[in-house]
Amino acid sequence: MIRFALKCPADHGFESWFQSGAAFDSLKSAGHVACPFCGDTAVEKTLMAPTVRPARNAGVAQPHLSAPASDAERALAELRRKVEENSEYVGPDFVAEARRIHDGDAPERAIYGEARWDEAKKLLEDGVPVAPLPFLPQRKTN
Template structure:
């Protein structure tokens, strides 16, 4: 693919992509290249600078490659939180937005006792605590909410 800066007979400037230089010549010769502003088919190539990646961009790309990845823990605290998350996810059931309902059902014996985690609105969590149902906030968001 090649990109050309073009001008029409009316002086409008625009750019367009072509499969090759020969493809441009063929289409232009057949009158199939036209100005998107006025529709003029007398179109010529304009002077343009080549798109070359400067060395600075290559150096910046190499530096970005050397940076640590976002998912990799960068401190002991981050590693501990990642371990806690794995522990919770491996040993309990995610119940989503039904957390308050399910926690209450387990506490009252209406649901089988098991470790669960999920999401609750602050008011729901407060009511659970007021009713003596043991709950605790987790220091991470569920995986489905992570970017």
Template sequence: MIRYALKCTNDHGFESWFASAEAFDKLAAAGMVACPECGATEVRKVLMAPGVQTARKKPAEPKDESLAAPASEMETKLAALRKHVETTSDYVGMGFASEARKMHEGEIPQRSIYGEAKPEEAKRLIEDGVPVAPLPFRPTRKSN
């Protein structure tokens, strides 16, 4: 895994993790890396200081309250969006692509769902005109 600091054409800065440098290049070329603030897909890597831990100095332990409270307006908005999605939609897990397709084709009643899909499944849904959109957060995996 590799983390990059990125900027969009509207000068919004953000960070994201990728499986490899090649994975970033492929996703960026396909327009699949988007700014979480404005949605722009033209992004570039920017200079980033590496997180290096030396043997002499350990990083400071984060305070519990700093982890609980959003650090910015963007994090507050993302937390609100997540809460809204999780309270108003059904989590369908890895069956998202199948459920979305069945609803689109009228096989099952329409309802608000969220879940997970492999990139190739999501691409096929979009190509087939099924209305889907990526979430700017990872869903909380729910189990029985």
């Protein structure tokens, strides 16, 4: 795994983890790397100081989790918290589940997940009320 410092054309800086440099390049070229603040996919890598782990006998390294640094980051973190608390994550099944709910084939409830832009546009054209989130869902991993 590798962590990259990234920046969008609007000068929003953020970091993200990738399996490798090649994985970043592949995801970026497919339009899957987006700014969490504005959604722009024209992100670029920026300079970043490497993280150096201390020797094994130097003690346990503490993870560096940072609190939101700006009002915008705090608002985005609060929105994410509310969405995750009050909605069901359906992941890549979002399009199918949104249609089932709209058609009355599934119980009415708030959901969020993942959809390609063309799929979301088709949902809107068909009268299914959806809206993009200004952040990517956190993937459920081990």
